[in-house]
Amino acid sequence: ANIIFTGTASSVAGRPAYNLNGSLQDEQPNVTLTGDGSRILTVSGGLGRIDGLCVVNSGGAAGDALATRGTIYVNGQITGGIHNSIFENNKDDATNHAVPSQNYRGVVINALGLSGGINNTIFQNNEAALGGAVYLRGGGLAGGINNSQFIDNTTLYNFDSYGAAGLTIYQGDLDGGINSSLFKNNAAAGGEGGAIRIRGNLKGGITDSEFIGNTIANGNGGALGITANYTGGAWVGGNLEGGISNSTFSANE
Numbered sequence: 001a002n003i004i005f006t007g008t009a010s011s012v013a014g015r016p017a018y019n020l021n022g023s024l025q026d027e028q029p030n031v032t033l034t035g036d037g038s039r040i041l042t043v044s045g046g047l048g049r050i051d052g053l054c055v056v057n058s059g060g061a062a063g064d065a066l067a068t069r070g071t072i073y074v075n076g077q078i079t080g081g082i083h084n085s086i087f088e089n090n091k092d093d094a095t096n097h098a099v100p101s102q103n104y105r106g107v108v109i110n111a112l113g114l115s116g117g118i119n120n121t122i123f124q125n126n127e128a129a130l131g132g133a134v135y136l137r138g139g140g141l142a143g144g145i146n147n148s149q150f151i152d153n154t155t156l157y158n159f160d161s162y163g164a165a166g167l168t169i170y171q172g173d174l175d176g177g178i179n180s181s182l183f184k185n186n187a188a189a190g191g192e193g194g195a196i197r198i199r200g201n202l203k204g205g206i207t208d209s210e211f212i213g214n215t216i217a218n219g220n221g222g223a224l225g226i227t228a229n230y231t232g233g234a235w236v237g238g239n240l241e242g243g244i245s246n247s248t249f250s251a252n253e
Helices: 065-069
Strands: 003-006 018-020 031-034 041-043 053-056 072-078 086-088 109-115 122-124 134-136 149-151 167-169 182-184 187-192 196-199 210-212 215-220 224-231 234-237 248-250
Touching: 187 196, 187 224, 215 224
Parallel strands: 003 031, 018 041, 031 053, 041 072, 053 086, 072 109, 086 122, 109 134, 122 149, 134 167, 149 182, 167 196, 182 210, 187 215, 196 224, 210 248
Antiparallel strands: 224 234
């Protein structure tokens, strides 16, 4: 199927054009969501496989404080992964908020967690207040990042836990590693990790990948930040398991 939503504006500031009170578990092939600066979709349950999805020119418009939950806001897990998709030129108007709560981060996707990996997918020229293009606020990413690209994504706020411009995992592991992927010219204002921020472990290592020209203005880890997560009364994680092989790190600062 080829499904196109164009000019998906909500008539109420900060509210999505489409709201699903439940779970969406079927595959969604070849769908294009073209916005005008408003949040497009809220799913109150879980979301299944995302495949062949193109999202452009959407996010939080000026004055839409709630729209900063993400172009696609999932109040549950994404259970089938993200495949063969493009997310480009989506922006969050950071002037709406001081330090937003974790529900209001991640300009493209904001979800509790994701399984099935990020595969053959491009995130390019997306801009968020905090949390990057993808923000996983209550769980990790299982299945790894494979044959994907995070290019020219930006975060604007200097806040410790949510700096990364590409992907932020607020609480959990990235399990499955980073494989044959490119992270280039992502820029974070502050925190830990210019391209990726993980509060947990990176399991599976980094293989055949490139981190080039990623920056963080006020913080550590121009390319990657892996730090411990406080859970169960103790700090746990903060490890890169599996090592780094056949990969390039260049001009990250």
